[in-house]
Amino acid sequence: MISVESLSVRYGAATALDGVSLHVAAGEKVALIGANGAGKSTLLNALSGMVPKASGQVSLSGRFAHVPEGRQLFPDLSVDDNLRLGAFRVRDRDPAWIYELLPELTRMRRQLAGSLSGGQQQMVAIGRGLMARPDVLAIDEMSLGLAPIIVQQLARRLSLLNEQRGLTLLLVEQSARVALSLCDRAYVLETGRIVAQGSSAELLDSPFVVSAYLGGPHEGAS
Amino acid sequence: MSAFLSYLIHGVCVGCGFALIASGIIIIYRVTRVVNLGQGMFAVVAGFTATSLLGAGLPHVVSELMAILVAAAVGLLTGCVAIGKRGTHPQASLIATLGVGVFGYAVEILTWGDQPRSFAGLTGAFELMGVHVSTQYVLILVVTLLVFGALELFFEGTYAGKALTACASNPYAAALQGIGVLRMGLFGFALGGALGGVAGVLLTPLQPISYDSDVLLFVNGFASAILAGLTRPVFALAGGVALGVAESMVAGYSKASYQSSLALLLTLAILVVQATRRQALHTVEE
DSSP: OEEEEEEEEEETTEEEEEEEEEEEOTTOEEEEEEOTTSSHHHHHHHHTTSSOOSEEEEEEOSOEEEEOTTOOOOTTSBHHHHHHHTTTTSSOOOTHHHHHHSGGGGGGTTSBGGGSOHHHHHHHHHHHHHHTOOSEEEEESTTTTSOHHHHHHHHHHHHHHHHHHOOEEEEEESOHHHHHHHOSEEEEEETTEEEEEEEHHHHHHOHHHHHHHSSHHHHHHO | OHHHHHHHHHHHHHHHHHHHHHHHHHHHHHHHSOOOTTHHHHHHHHHHHHHHHHHTTOOTTHHHHHHHHHHHHHHHHHHHHHHOSTTOOHHHHHHHHHHHHHHHHHHHHHHHOSSOBOOOOSOOEEEETTEEEEHHHHHHHHHHHHHHHHHHHHHHHOHHHHHHHHHHHOHHHHHHTTOOHHHHHHHHHHHHHHHHHHHHHHHTTTSOBOTTHHHHHHHHHHHHHHHTTTTOHHHHHHHHHHHHHHHHHHHHHSOGGGHHHHHHHHHHHHHHHHHHHHHHHHHHHO
8 A cells, every 4th residue: 555665855954754664555554653853744745745755765556645743624614614625636525424434523514623622623634534535544643632532532433444444544643652552563763764663562562662652661561 | 965875876886896806815815825916907907908909999898808818817927926936935925916016017008108098988877866877887886796796606605616715724734635726826816817807997997097006906905805804705895895985985075185095094994903803812822
């Protein structure tokens, strides 16, 4: 589904990604973990074609939808319009199935997206991403600023879409705990390079990941 | 009473012209977040073009429509200069539109000279409650209502209209959905040019235009657009008509030279009020 080979991206003199390779197969749930400024969002933007690549290869098969960091809704348009605009590239623009999937959105369909709470906005952002009928859905910092209970709800819905519709997921997270509990496999990105990768279980056992991304062995063991 | 009525009718029609200018400003702003200082120029170019085409023997309607197309092309060119380079900040684009406007003066003077020009609109008139009303006024009113009806339907009711709005609402997110933000912005400028052109061909028969008429047209159009909060064209219709009537009354009952000051005063007052309201909003957000 996604194949990235030695990808480098530069912003002027600064190197944001330095020879990153990453592969995601159809139906997988893969996480990309890293701290602020590690280059996670840059990688997604490179996959969406929003930033030019300095070198390397990116190949995507199937439709790719990118739910950006900070939701990035259209604040002065209604929830309904936000959803419909997610289907700009496809023919079917009826959001009825999104309202079935995320019933909370039904009663706010006429509300302006800018007036919603963070959790509601994240739901609209994910719904808008799904409207593109993607084969791969990439979500940037889904859990940032949201209450754990909301994150759990969203994660459950996404897992269901993965199981029932075979939706491939690429989750970009600062929070390794959320990412590793939802995904089967993960890559760890540090200052533009992949520094670790493996199954979620392996990474949860790795002292490096535990100390750097799970807040030390004590908390990690709990 | 009949003096009042005739000022009112004149004000409504001139206000329709302001509203058309305002709608162009609003649409360009809505799609690109650029306040287009060249909006008055579109009307002037269309007015001049129509006088030339009519002078060359082309019939009415054809001449006016071609003049509107020329204005749309000028709008598109203005857009290319203002937003053609990716990542141009809206405020830099605003200055670029001012530059295009000044450049427009040179082209207009070279092409049409520096004397005011005009052409005859619809001839004929009728009596309405003792007031002599020119048929051109009726034309202005009907065309304006049709244009605003179409704009409202397009922006509020169609997918393309929403996609255009999305471009200004969040350009990054719009691009992520696959919307061609630059193309949409250029379309906005072309549409703005056409709307300015409609105003130009409708207003020129009422009042001869010269190369520098754009300033007054812009000031009045911008005042109407600000009255509408720069959001929905249909509010600008109300804003434009209110301003047109107010100016017409001022001109009728006191001095004609006061009328353009009214637009400036009104704009200033609204900008001050809005600035303080924005401030209040920001404080709440923080």
